[in-house]
Amino acid sequence: MSKSKNKNFVKYNNFENFIKQTNENTLFQNRVIEKTVLNLMMADSEKQQLATQYLTDEHFFYQGHKDLFRYIKDKRELIGFGSSVDFFEIRNMIEDEESKIKYPLVTTNLINEISSMFVNEENFLNNVENLIELNKMRNLEVFYNLSLDAMSHNKKITW
Numbered sequence: 001m002s003k004s005k006n007k008n009f010v011k012y013n014n015f016e017n018f019i020k021q022t023n024e025n026t027l028f029q030n031r032v033i034e035k036t037v038l039n040l041m042m043a044d045s046e047k048q049q050l051a052t053q054y055l056t057d058e059h060f061f062y063q064g065h066k067d068l069f070r071y072i073k074d075k076r077e078l079i080g081f082g083s084s085v086d087f088f089e090i091r092n093m094i095e096d097e098e099s100k101i102k103y104p105l106v107t108t109n110l111i112n113e114i115s116s117m118f119v120n121e122e123n124f125l126n127n128v129e130n131l132i133e134l135n136k137m138r139n140l141e142v143f144y145n146l147s148l149d150a151m152s153h154n155k156k157i158t159w
Helices: 015-020 031-043 045-054 063-079 087-095 097-102 108-115 121-152
Strands: none
Touching: 031 045, 031 063, 031 087, 031 108, 031 121, 045 063, 045 121, 063 087, 063 108, 087 097, 087 108
16 A cells, blocks of 8 residues: 555554453443353353353453353363363362452352352353343444544544
8 A cells, every 4th residue: 555645644543452441331231141141151061161162251241250251261271171160169269369369359249149040041042142242332332432532533523
């Protein structure tokens, strides 16, 4: 490509950099769906395998849920993909000092709150898809807000 003739051209950031940012007041989050997915992950090894293949910790909005998902995923990678991490392993992890430092928001209250939910196993795939869609919408929201902010500070654009 040729060089730009206008040297005062304002460069906009690439949208891939926006993903690391979040909007704390977003409407695109659902605590119940996150808890349901984590509950089923703790209860069933097949669902745990499926969720760790399709989701990342970025798909979870709440930091405690991110930490719990990251712990399950890290533990599965350490042990091997054929095994699963159950409720009792997570409870024992909470007492480990090294894990408390690495996953500070995974507490007994969080584990009890998630594991005591009544959930429908049939909605698991739908809930995973919902988490993926909510993450996409949060990323789009951040992109839209930052792009709008960049354009509002550009003196060449008049509204």
